[in-house]
Amino acid sequence: MVDLLDGKKAAQLADQEFSQRINDLKLMGITPGLAVILIGNDSASQVYVRNKKRRAQKVGINYQLFHLAENITQTAVLQLINKLNHDPEIDGIMVQMPVPPQIDAAKVMNAIAVDKDVDGFSFDNIGRLWSNNSGNFPATPRGIIRLLQQYEISVAQKHVVVVGRSNIVGRPMAGLLLNADATVTMAHSKTPNLAALTKQADILIVAIGQAEFITADYVKPQSVVIDVGMNHDVTGKLVGDVDFSSVSQVASMLTPVPGGVGPMTITGLLEQVIILAEKRA
Ligand SMILES: NC(=O)C1=CN([C@@H]2O[C@H](COP(=O)(O)OP(=O)(O)OC[C@H]3O[C@@H](n4cnc5c(N)ncnc54)[C@H](OP(=O)(O)O)[C@@H]3O)[C@@H](O)[C@H]2O)C=CC1
Ligand SMILES: Nc1nc(=O)c2c([nH]1)NC[C@@H]1CN(c3ccc(C(=O)N[C@@H](CCC(=O)O)C(=O)O)cc3)C=[N+]21
Numbered sequence: 001m002v003d004l005l006d007g008k009k010a011a012q013l014a015d016q017e018f019s020q021r022i023n024d025l026k027l028m029g030i031t032p033g034l035a036v037i038l039i040g041n042d043s044a045s046q047v048y049v050r051n052k053k054r055r056a057q058k059v060g061i062n063y064q065l066f067h068l069a070e071n072i073t074q075t076a077v078l079q080l081i082n083k084l085n086h087d088p089e090i091d092g093i094m095v096q097m098p099v100p101p102q103i104d105a106a107k108v109m110n111a112i113a114v115d116k117d118v119d120g121f122s123f124d125n126i127g128r129l130w131s132n133n134s135g136n137f138p139a140t141p142r143g144i145i146r147l148l149q150q151y152e153i154s155v156a157q158k159h160v161v162v163v164g165r166s167n168i169v170g171r172p173m174a175g176l177l178l179n180a181d182a183t184v185t186m187a188h189s190k191t192p193n194l195a196a197l198t199k200q201a202d203i204l205i206v207a208i209g210q211a212e213f214i215t216a217d218y219v220k221p222q223s224v225v226i227d228v229g230m231n232h233d234v235t236g237k238l239v240g241d242v243d244f245s246s247v248s249q250v251a252s253m254l255t256p257v258p259g260g261v262g263p264m265t266i267t268g269l270l271e272q273v274i275i276l277a278e279k280r281a
Pocket of ligand 2: 047048051094095096097098119139140230238257258259260261262263265266
């Protein structure tokens with residue numbers, strides 16, 4: 001029988017810790033501030049942003065949403081970021097991805113002050129991650145590391161295969177794992193014979209955006225499988241990148257979708273905001 005890696009439960013535990021840390025900050029007159037910039041009306045983004053707001057407010061973060069029109073100019077976005085960069089009440093700034101085509105995502109991300117770049121998407125923070133220096137690191141990989149810790153699954157001495165090489169999940173995931181002494185292999189759409197590789201993974205992390213793509217024949221018996229995917233199947237149901245029913249027959253531990261990596265992504269974000277606010281103390 002497979003054991004679930006319950007992200008919802010782990011996130012609730014983390015929220016208790018965060019509430020305590022924020023209470024301590026408030027005694028010093030500090031309230032952690034998070035600014036979320038949402039551009040346009042992407043329906044998935046609206047769900048995520050709503051979840052972030054609920055969780056941030058629950059633990060006592062000052063959450064500010066800036067919802068900008070789909071046709072906003074790049075100049076206006078940069079002006080807002082500049083204002084937030086200078087706002088002493090704001091510890092972290094993030095721009096929800098994806099952004100509309102007139103917005104240059106790299107430019108916007110690098111306009112955020114390095115210390116307030118709570119997503120860790122700026123070139124400076126990417127360099128800090130890959131040189132194993134301290135910095136701000138992306139929410140999803142942070143949340144996954146925390147989920148594994150919560151279940152006392154060590155990555156050191158393990159072979160971890162990460163499928164997907166995006167800037168927001170796959171690449172930073174590999175960097176954090178490497179820094180935690182895992183042996184890491186990265187795979188992507190051009191990787192030949194993917195199943196032969198993923199079958200060697202003690203821990204398999206999948207972030208490809210292909211509904212239920214990873215079936216039991218990609219998975220080593222008794223391994224740990226982390227499903228980052230958020231897709232809708234033909235019936236409109238939310239499903240991961242992993243075929244839950246077949247993989248649960250071979251893996252020892254597996255994240256569900258929903259209730260797995262999603263809630264832990266928000267945990268990763270809130271934790272990074274709190275760390276930044278603690279630097280003000
Ligand atoms: N739970 C959460 O908190 C989050 C969930 N997500 C979800 O995770 C998934 C991935 O997101 P994201 O990282 O942004 O994805 P991207 O679409 O940016 O990147 C997908 C990556 O997967 C690779 N890929 C695609 N198809 C295959 C395949 N058949 N075999 C092997 N590799 C493949 C691509 O390869 P190549 O580079 O060669 O094109 C690419 O590197 C999505 O479902 C997304 O919704 C994303 C962020 C957070
Ligand atoms: N700059 C930026 N930073 C991000 O961290 C970022 C982003 N852009 N763009 C999109 C992805 C995706 N993401 C999620 C957040 C919450 C859930 C989440 O709450 N999921 C719940 C419910 C999902 C649902 O009901 O649809 C769950 O899995 O249980 C999922 C995914 C953050 N991302």
